Amino acid sequence: MIKWILILLVIAAVASLLGFGRLAGAAATGAQILIGIVLILFLLVIFGIVAIA
Numbered sequence: 001m002i003k004w005i006l007i008l009l010v011i012a013a014v015a016s017l018l019g020f021g022r023l024a025g026a027a028a029t030g031a032q033i034l035i036g037i038v039l040i041l042f043l044l045v046i047f048g049i050v051a052i053a
Contacts, residue, residue, distance in 0.1 A: 001038055005031050005038070008031035008034070011023070011024075011027040012024045015027060
């Protein structure tokens with residue numbers, strides 16, 4: 001999933017440099033959503049390990 005985040009961020013950067021604002025915004029929004037999902041999953045794993053121990 002981290003790979004997809006990096007790909008979307010690169011697409012957003014290149015699109016913004018080339019003047020494609022909507023494409024850059026869409027790619028950045030997709031990256032933000034995936035970052036949120038990764039953070040939530042990370043916190044669930046951390047709290048799961050703490051609860052088990």
